[in-house]
Each structure stands twice: as structure tokens, then as C-alpha cells.
Amino acid sequence: MFLVDSHCHVDGLDYEKEHQNLAEVIEKAAARDVRFMLAVSTTLSQFPALQRLTADFDQIALSCGVHPLNLDDNWDVERLHQLASDPKVVALGETGLDYFYHKTPELWAIQQQAFREHLQVACKLNKPVIVHTRDAREDTVRLLAEEHVDRCGGVLHCFTEDRETAKQLLDLGMYISFSGILTFKNAEQIREAARFVPLDRILVETDSPYLAPVPYRGKANQPAYTRDVAEYLAVVKGVTVDQVAEQTTENFAKLFNIAGERLALS
DSSP states (O other): OOEEEEEEOGGGSOTTTTOSOHHHHHHHHHTTTEEEEEEOOSOSTTHHHHHHHHTTOTTEEEEEOOOGGGTTTTOOHHHHHHHHTSTTEEEEEEEEEETTTOOSHHHHHHHHHHHHHHHHHHHHHTOOEEEEEESOHHHHHHHHHHTTGGGTOEEEOSOOSOHHHHHHHHHTTOEEEEOGGGGSTTOHHHHHHHHHSOGGGEEEOOOTTSOOOTTSTTSOOOGGGHHHHHHHHHHHHTSOHHHHHHHHHHHHHHHTTOOHHHHHTO
């Protein structure tokens, strides 16, 4: 079996108490058939450190972008374009909108402009976007449409919306990624969406070190727990975990334009 953690923050893992180093994280993941991962950035200032951390590991690809809550952290669209041009960078993001913490129209406008700029760079570089949304579904879908996400492709990561939003995203050509939240007791709306989304448009992720799935909820998350998300998704979809692994890995390779040979050798 070959699983991919399509969204993790390996630079945010605990290398003092939970793991000795990144090599150990990769070893733990591989022991549970999680053989590749996408390390997602959230700031430009810390991206060079993420590059150095992952440089020796062929099992890890990178994204480059600024989380909507980090836009005061050295935001510069020209710098984004420069950093995201690195061949090891397979995506822009994570980017998007988060109105949960930012409550004012002035801050929303800043987020929206940066989101547009991420999408524009993604189209220029022909790399997909990794999208975060919270309390901003209408504006998220609207901006994705206005900036022609169909030209570069993308994924709504850590999906927490409803079936109708899933349909709108699918209509835009987007993929949808499910995290450990899928396993939470109060997540029936997300499970309903997961049953609706075709398997060939689904990715799985941990978003580690956050949002560990049941039975690890409340503990630090890690890429190895992608296996738990995949197993739960298989039950929700009424298929085998092998089918989930095969299809989500194929989806990942297609969306992020990663040759199957690279995944096979990881």
C-alpha cells in the first residue's frame, strides 16, 4: 500500500519530545504505508528553513505560500513568485481566507488581495493552489472562480464545509482533501460531503501537528496518522483502504504533476 500525506507541516513537529528528527518522522510514516508527503509552508520568512529541513529527503515535496493569518509576515508577491519557482515546489499555498479570527472588512480585503495574488502566481507558474478557508466559504468560491483556478488546479485542504460547497468546488475543477476531522464525533456534515465527493477527486492529509484523528485526538498529529484518515474514509465511502490508497495517491500525482516514478521510488 502507498499513501500520501497531502498536507503536513513538518517544520512544526515536536523534535524534542515526540520525534528525534525528520528522518524518524518519515520512518514512522513509512511503517504505516505513508510513503510520501507534501510539506506545506505558511510564511515566506520561514520557507528557506523548510527547504533546508527537507533538502535530503526525496519523500517530501514542498509548497510555498502565506497563510491568510500570516500576511503581516514578510508578504511580498514578487518574493512569492521567486521562491515558488523552485522545482521542488509543487504548489502555491497554503493560501485562502480566514474570517474566524479576522473579523473586520479591512482585514478581509487584505486577505482577498493576497489570495488573488497567490492564484495569479499559480497560473503563471502552472502550479496548483492549496486553499484554506474558515468562515469564508462564499468569498473563497467566488475568488477561485474569478481568478480562474481551473487554469492551475487546486485543492481545498482540511475540508470542513458542507455538501453544497463541495459541489461548487468540484464544478471549478478542484480536489477536496479530508483530514482527521473526518473521524470526529460531531463531523457528520463532513462525512456527508465525503460520501458525495467522487473518490477520484479526494486527497487525504493530516495537517500535522494539528487535528490528530481518533484515536489520537488531543495529541500531536504526525504524517503516520494519514493511515487512520484513509481507513476511516474507506468506511465512509464503502470501499477498501487499498482502494482509497491507490486512488488518492493517483489523484495527488495528477494534481501536483508528480511523476509516478518519483512516488514509486520513495
